[in-house]
Amino acid sequence: MQGFLNLNKPFGWTSHDCVARVRKLLRLKRVGHAGTLDPAATGVLPIAFGKATRLLQYLPSSKAYNATIRLGVRTTTDDLQGEIITSAPCPGLSLAEVKSLLPQFEGKIEQIPPSYSAIQVDGKRLYDLARRGEKVEVPVRTVEVFQIEILDWREGEFPELDIAIACGGGTYIRAIARDLGAALETGGTLAALTRTESSGFYLKDSLTLTDLEAQLQAGTFCPMAPDAALQYLPSVTLPATSAQKWCQGQRIPVPDVSGIVRVYEEETRFLGIGQSQDGVLIPQMVFEPIS
Structure with a gap:
């Protein structure tokens, strides 16, 4: 399992407490959060799990x-x-x-x-x-x-x-x-x-820990897609051949794009994060390699 959880942090819990609880509920080791909240604060605490933890650094800071x-x-x-x-x-x-x-x-x-x-x-x-x-x-x-x-x-x-x-x-x-x-x-x-x-997550869409536990027991929990919180970034779509080369660490020529971008194969498969400069797309984080 990998993706994001928009958690509504309860009063009195540290952000670390929430990560530990989610880790136990999901039975996953790789769980992290963005934007620490004080124990006395409540509200939105973005949590990533699986390979999505590598995307936390690219979330917007608002x-x-x-x-x-x-x-x-x-x-x-x-x-x-x-x-x-x-x-x-x-x-x-x-x-x-x-x-x-x-x-x-x-x-x-x-x-x-x-x-x-x-x-x-x-x-x-x-x-x-x-x-x-x-x-x-x-x-x-x-x-x-x-x-x-x-x-x-x-x-x-x-x-x-x-x-x-x-x-x-x-x-x-x-x-x-x-x-x-x-x-x-x-x-x-x-x-x-x-x-x-x-970081692009809103309180109205959040889940409490009780909600999460209930959805897991009912088998209805659906994590947010790994790239869902990165929609503020521009995207680049690569054809299959170029996508494979990019995933292997090669630089791919791309016109008319600059800065940090989301990278896809043929518009649907999220491959990771790249940086485009001087017309060349450089791999920054390969999320989904192509074998």
Whole structure:
């Protein structure tokens, strides 16, 4: 079995937990995921199995989330799973004040990831260093936020803002919550997070682990085709003779195509990923060799 699973990750599970569970349910060793989600986050976690794990690196990096930001609170982890650093009610805060600051979090922005994150510094994960109480300088990253849309606003001593965020890979929504709170001078932390899109997979099409188990027991589970998540890439179709040569590592002349492409034999058989430059198609990853 090989292909992709659009998994709806449950609350409290790590991405590694989900991979381990899918590996056990499918009885496969080769299982991997794209785009790690924090344990407290739910939503889309793309999972590949079999030879499709080799295609994870070619998935698009776009992401989308629905997030709830609680203002007036700061925590060690920049979400409600951490210890409270400060808690100061701000009942007078208005939605207009929040709206005026949101544009500074759109576009290409510089962001300091949370101290409790999987980023490595000198070969060590930040969350491991943080748990040991070690102080390290977290490197600034440039990320891109395409759009922030306000979904709801709830007044109170600790107002909550619901937003939808579309962004590029590597963006930390916890950092946006923290930095919005800092800009408002109230403090802020992430109260809830659901990923609604990741690498071309959408929440509305996802399966829970319970769904997966039920479909496997009923014999109705049908994995997504290995090339289904790669439709954003242009494609090249080769005749049978050229396809065989390409699968054997040879370079094939192809006009009018450049960059990373999907490669097919006579439009139906997915062969793998190639790179076209200067009119020549170079094998990058042969998924389905021709004997």
